[in-house]
Amino acid sequence: MNTIPNEPITPAIPASTRWLFPEYNFERMTAEEFFPVIVERILVRGSWAEIRWLLNRYERTRIAQWVECHGYRRLDKRALHYWCWMLGIREVRKPPWERETQTAL
Secondary structure: OOOOOOOOOOOOOOHHHHHHOOOOOHHHOOOOOOHHHHHHHHHHHOOHHHHHHHHHHOOHHHHHHHHHHHHHHHOOHHHHHHHHHHHOOOOOOOOHHHHOOOOOO
16 A cells, blocks of 8 residues: 555544535545545545545555556546546556547547
């Protein structure tokens, strides 16, 4: 797991992210079960502290795979390009109707 030295990894989802999940019962959310929605919401609207928690909590390759597979449809364009750059992703999966007009990131 990629971690920042001297920062403990807390398994619980940070309380500061509660506002990102208004349609969920936050107390019942687990970091593993809700991985896709947690990644989506924190990568787009999370604070730097929450992003740091995300990168400490999950393996970088797991986050990169999620961005590669789901980022095109679940992240806004700005966030998608930023996280592709940060995670070293050169190409993302696009839905079939978008593939004909595919452009490089």
